[in-house]
Amino acid sequence: MSVLVYVENADGKFKKSIFEVVSYAKAIATQNNTGLIAISIGTVSTDELANLGKYGADKVLNASTDQLKTFVNQAYASIIFEAAKKEGANIIVLSNSFSGRGLAPRIGVKMEAGVADGAVSLPNQTAGSFTVKKTAFSGKAFAVVELNSENKVISLTPNSYKVIDGGANAPLETFTVETKESDFKAIVKDIIRATDKVSLPDAEIVVSAGRGLKGPENWGMVEELANLLGAATACSKPVSDAGWRPHSEHVGQTGIVVSPNLYIAIGISGAIQHLAGISSSKVIVVINKDPEAPFFKVADYGIVGDAFEVIPKLIEAVKQHKASA
Amino acid sequence: MKILVCISNVPDTTTKITFTDNNTQFNTAGVQFILNPYDEIALARAIELSEGGKGTVTVINIGEISTEPTIRKALAIGADDAVRVNAKPHDAYFVAFQLAQYVKENAFDLILTGRESIDYNGSKVAGMLGEFLDIPSISIIKKLDINGDIATVEREIEGGKEVITIPFPFVAGVAEGVAEWKIPNMRGIMSARTKPLKVIEAVAVKTLSEVISYETPAPRGQVKLVPADDAAKLIELLHSEAKVI
Numbered sequence: 321m322s323v324l325v326y327v328e329n330a331d332g333k334f335k336k337s338i339f340e341v342v343s344y345a346k347a348i349a350t351q352n353n354t355g356l357i358a359i360s361i362g363t364v365s366t367d368e369l370a371n372l373g374k375y376g377a378d379k380v381l382n383a384s385t386d387q388l389k390t391f392v393n394q395a396y397a398s399i400i401f402e403a404a405k406k407e408g409a410n411i412i413v414l415s416n417s418f419s420g421r422g423l424a425p426r427i428g429v430k431m432e433a434g435v436a437d438g439a440v441s442l443p444n445q446t447a448g449s450f451t452v453k454k455t456a457f458s459g460k461a462f463a464v465v466e467l468n469s470e471n472k473v474i475s476l477t478p479n480s481y482k483v484i485d486g487g488a489n490a491p492l493e494t495f496t497v498e499t500k501e502s503d504f505k506a507i508v509k510d511i512i513r514a515t516d517k518v519s520l521p522d523a524e525i526v527v528s529a530g531r532g533l534k535g536p537e538n539w540g541m542v543e544e545l546a547n548l549l550g551a552a553t554a555c556s557k558p559v560s561d562a563g564w565r566p567h568s569e570h571v572g573q574t575g576i577v578v579s580p581n582l583y584i585a586i587g588i589s590g591a592i593q594h595l596a597g598i599s600s601s602k603v604i605v606v607i608n609k610d611p612e613a614p615f616f617k618v619a620d621y622g623i624v625g626d627a628f629e630v631i632p633k634l635i636e637a638v639k640q641h642k643a644s645a
Numbered sequence: 646m647k648i649l650v651c652i653s654n655v656p657d658t659t660t661k662i663t664f665t666d667n668n669t670q671f672n673t674a675g676v677q678f679i680l681n682p683y684d685e686i687a688l689a690r691a692i693e694l695s696e697g698g699k700g701t702v703t704v705i706n707i708g709e710i711s712t713e714p715t716i717r718k719a720l721a722i723g724a725d726d727a728v729r730v731n732a733k734p735h736d737a738y739f740v741a742f743q744l745a746q747y748v749k750e751n752a753f754d755l756i757l758t759g760r761e762s763i764d765y766n767g768s769k770v771a772g773m774l775g776e777f778l779d780i781p782s783i784s785i786i787k788k789l790d791i792n793g794d795i796a797t798v799e800r801e802i803e804g805g806k807e808v809i810t811i812p813f814p815f816v817a818g819v820a821e822g823v824a825e826w827k828i829p830n831m832r833g834i835m836s837a838r839t840k841p842l843k844v845i846e847a848v849a850v851k852t853l854s855e856v857i858s859y860e861t862p863a864p865r866g867q868v869k870l871v872p873a874d875d876a877a878k879l880i881e882l883l884h885s886e887a888k889v890i
């Protein structure tokens with residue numbers, strides 16, 4: 321028995337959310353007095369791979385052939401399954417990223433494993449059962465799910481477990497398995513990624529704006545504030561419906577659910593569907609000209625004021641803060 | 646082209662979520678159930694793709710009789726026929742297994758699901774169904790076009806998208822962008838009453854996971870207001886008190 325963690329790369333690099341996943345998987349391995357094996361698929365440098373030892377991986381398997389350069393969930397799931405068999409792993413851990421959501425269910429079926437998607441804390445194994453807390457109802461609540469199968473698959477919500485480093489470099493092992501042609505029917509033709517922007521699902525700080533901003537031409541200051549803070553930008557649903565911002569920025573019950581350390585909401589009323597997607601943020605700041613806006617009821621800090629006056633002042637204040645730091 | 650759209654029945658988005666029986670049961674008292682918004686988008690795209698005699702759209706739900714109004718809504722929007730597998734949807738594995746069983750007996754070219762159900766947000770059914778059928782599954786899709794016997798889809802990735810080509814049959818978990826929501830018209834509502842809705846029994850399968858309790862997020866304390874002309878104060882609080890910047 322062991323724990324296997326899938327380490328997803330983006331353009332050959334690991335993001336912070338992957339160090340969280342490895343740290344989390346290490347803690348599960350420790351709970352079970354067993355080792356942690358990591359598997360990387362695709363092209364990642366050996367330095368980057370060995371570095372995973374710092375976060376707890378005892379060994380890193382590297383599946384890196386030309387055929388595996390781009391992510392195809394069907395093929396990647398087969399490889400992770402083969403790695404689990406070889407290593408005798410019965411708990412598979414991965415990130416609840418967009419790709420992770422395509423992988424976890426396929427691995428779950430292959431292993432006849434219960435799948436806990438979007439876990440927010442370590443499993444509880446004290447009462448002889450295996451339970452995992454996950455988000456439910458688009459962030460309006462949590463569900464404690466019991467996995468009663470021998471094998472288990474757990475995907476971790478970004479920003480919900482701290483990175484723990486301190487270990488040494490991990491040994492690498494090349495992992496080759498025979499692939500099935502039928503696993504590669506989907507062909508990735510193009511990858512379009514804005515590399516200069518912080519991606520919303522794993523951002524630690526999010527600056528979000530709503531209909532109070534009046535029109536798309538006013539997003540310049542929102543972006544400036546976000547850039548200064550190293551934050552991702554987001555918006556409410558009517559804003560993306562109107563085409564002011566892309567759908568990929570829409571947070572809420574029918575959009576992306578985020579759990580950053582800091583969520584700054586500007587000119588957003590705080591409708592229940594919007595709050596659903598952001599309520600697990602650690603700190604919430606609301607800026608709204610209406611003191612009665614429902615968003616203030618769930619905020620930690622607030623400014624009652626006009627966004628067009630407050631945002632430029634915030635930009636100045638952040639600049640000064642950065643200059644003095 | 647035969648298209649299958651998998652639909653789930655979920656609490657309305659305005660629902661205040663509460664629990665009963667010592668936080669072990671979702672409190673359905675007074676809750677209105679709706680067609681999962683993403684499934685509605687999937688259905689809208691399926692109808693667009695089948696229009697003009699190009700195909701048929703079947704909707705399927707794993708649920709008890711209480712889900713029938715939602716199934717009728719899907720028929721009113723424009724599905725040709727419907728199937729209900731008469732069972733409580735225990736978990737995603739159970740649901741995907743029932744769907745796979747149906748697809749094995751009734752071939753489809755394209756199977757659509759929503760990116761996730763807004764109650765349990767598993768994003769699991771599409772992938773599990775693909776694996777049970779040993780065909781490709783792709784989620785989260787924002788664009789779905791068909792040229793002959795190949796589809797081109799756009800999958801969302803962190804900070805961008807991937808363009809993927811894929812032959813039929815496959816399973817796609819769709820999100821906003823794929824189509825606009827369709828509002829049923831009077832004719833649709835009238836004809837929905839007479840469109841076929843077949844009820845079949847479920848096949849026994851293991852339940853691998855089970856929700857044993859729920860928690861609601863911890864309430865936040867009173868909001869700390871900062872004067873509008875003192876933005877520096879807010880930044881100072883976020884730095885030294887909240888320690889987030």
Ligand SMILES: Cc1cc2nc3c(=O)[nH]c(=O)nc-3n(C[C@H](O)[C@H](O)[C@H](O)COP(=O)(O)OP(=O)(O)OC[C@H]3O[C@@H](n4cnc5c(N)ncnc54)[C@H](O)[C@@H]3O)c2cc1C
Pocket residue numbers: 529530531532533555556557558559570571572573574575586587588589590591592593594597607608609610613625626627628658682
């Ligand atoms: C099925 C369904 C699903 C939905 N899903 C989502 C979802 O996922 N996400 C989501 O966001 N919404 C969702 N909604 C919509 C939701 O109900 C609200 O309509 C929406 O969140 C409101 O967006 P808003 O706050 O930007 O706009 P508004 O409600 O119009 O609020 C604008 C706010 O800006 C403030 N304001 C105006 N001018 C200024 C100014 N100069 N300075 C400062 N403040 C100002 C106003 O006081 C007001 O509070 C959904 C709705 C439905 C029916």
Ligand SMILES: Nc1ncnc2c1ncn2[C@@H]1O[C@H](COP(=O)(O)O)[C@@H](O)[C@H]1O
Pocket residue numbers: 650651652653654681683684705706707708734737740757758759760761762763765766767768769770771
């Ligand atoms: N009970 C059900 N019956 C039919 N389809 C379902 C059911 N539950 C979920 N689905 C489909 O699977 C998708 C993803 O659901 P989930 O994996 O629960 O997030 C939904 O958007 C539906 O398309």
